Amino acid sequence: MHVELRSDTFTLPTQAMREAMFAAPLGDDVFGEDPSVNALEQKVAEMFGMEAALFCVSGTQTNQIAMSVHLSKGQEVICDELSHIYLYEGGGIMANAGASVKLLKGDLGRLTRAQIEAAISPDDIHACESKLVSLENTVNKGGGSVYSSESLQEISDFCRHINIPLHLDGARIFNAMAVTGQTPKQFGAWFDSISVCLSKGLGAPVGSVLLGSHAFIKQARRVRKRLGGGWRQAGLLAAAGIYALDQHVTRLKEDHARAKEIALICAGLPWVDSILPVTTNIVIVQLKEGIRSVDQVAELKSKGIFCAPFGPQYIRFVTHLNFDDAALSAFKAQIIQ
Known part of the structure; x- marks a missing residue:
């Protein structure tokens, strides 16, 4: 059996979703006349209690549009060193916004108010201007780690106090809320802009939504x-x-x-050294010394298990809509072959 665990982007639309797609009323979105796009944007904006939304092709696009709206050339965004906007978006912050990045080392990708406060550049012509703070929740490279409400409130309050926008890469934000019990409207109150992915855990084939004020989304549409x-x-x-x-x-x-369950199974394998704490749908396994991730991934592929190298000695498994109990049973049987 093919066991797909490389990413939650591998989900396929259900039959009911396909039927909804083919029944959708259509128009030209560039002219603002696609009723289904307008309905989605209104739905997500209202859900998060934000003024407006923009439907885009991907989370990378929504994040990079946000960078370009918030930042000007020579300014900087403060983020964790594990951030997707820095590691996995093709150098877009520099290429698109002409901006710099100040990287901080958080706890599994999570920053604190104190870290951010200490990182704000002084008002000095020699320093790069700190003009944006960006958080990720859940943190992909942090094994799906999530922020507490208390931490987000502290960071939000600080950014508002110093008048610096706060952006959220919320590619898997609904995974975070499923753990913490936080609500979309809480996130809408904490952040100035939010990127929400529809094609990962939620199982849509394509698309992310960027949220913000009317003025912000007007600029975002132009970008x-x-x-x-x-x-x-x-x-x-x-x-x-x-x-x-x-x-x-x-x-x-x-x-x-x-x-x-995957983490429990992997914990007993002879080639596994440790596993990052599993909070949501991401399992990151550290391999024992001398074992390369590319080799272990190839070995698992030969057994029908598809996962992703995540550094020289790390591999990642991601559960999703199409990974059901039968797939979990197959994973358990095939990984010990």
Whole structure:
């Protein structure tokens, strides 16, 4: 059996989602006339208690649009060294916004108010201006780690106090909420802009939504067009996003439970040294000394288990909508062959 655990981006639309897609009313989104896109944007904005939203092709696009709106050339964004916006978006902060990055070392990718406060550049012409703080929740490279409400409130209060915007890369934000019990409206109150992915744990085929104020989204729409991101009858994809938000949020806890089972299985394997704490749907395994991740990934692939190298001695497993109990049983049987 093919056991797919490389990423939650490998999910395929369910039959019900496909039916919703084909039934979607369509128009030209560049002209603002696709009713399904408009409905998705309104739905997500209202869900998070924010003024406006913009439907885009990917989380990288929404993050990079946010960087370009918030930052100007010669300014900097403060983020953790494990941040997706820094590691996995093709150098977009520099290429798109012309901005610099100040990297901090947090706890599994999570920063504190004290760290951020200490990192703010002085008001000095020799220093790069600190003009944005960006957090990630859950933290991909942190093994799906999540922020507490107390920490987010402290960081939000500080950023508001010094008048620096706070952005959230919320690619797996609904996974975080499934653990903490936080609500979308809480995040809308904490952050000035939010990127929400629909194509990971929620199982839509394509798309992310960028949230912010009316003025912010107006600028974001212009940047999206400049990046070639204006699309036409995108309502087919927006309908999938609407269906995912309505049907696939509450089931995320199932993915988390299966991720914990994977961690328990892996803990007893002879090639495993340690495992990062498993909070959501990501399992990051550290290999024993002398074992390379590319070799171990190849070995698992030969057994029908597909996972991803995550550094020289780390591999990542990610549970998702299409990884069910039968797949978990197959994983357990095949990994010990």
